[in-house]
Amino acid sequence: MTNIPDTVVIGPYRYRVVVDQAVVDAASREAEAHLCGSADHIGQTISLSPKLGPDARAEVLLHECIHGIFEQASIERGLKGDVERVVEVLGYGVLDLLRRNPELVAYLTDGQAEWAAECREFGCHDATP
Secondary structure (H helix, E strand, C coil), X not given: CCXXXXXXXXXXXXXXXXXXXXXXXXXXXXXXXXCCEEEECCCCEEEECCCCCHHHHHHHHHHHHHHHHHHHCXXXXXXXXXXXXXXXXXXXXXXXXXXXXXXXXXXXXXXXXXXXXXXXXXXXCCCCC
């Protein structure tokens, strides 16, 4: 598995991605739930627990990105208590779909997956193809 990206772009916003248990613990206390990650939409930061294995880390990162998409579309407010379940289902389902179908990823990204691999190798994270 490749390294966690330093940033992800969700809509017009660039979120920093960090591994920080203290931030996740604070978000857990605020939510009164055990969390493995959190998204700060105002500060544009996604925080992940360092305790996660590589597969769980990928799913939690995607989960938090989906929260970002929902936040921008104001969907979270409309879903009320169901938001976590909807995001959870989408996170697991989409990650599995993408992992099992690399040709689909290449098609959907118009070959940008190959460009991203080259970018990681040569360090061009902020460039566009």
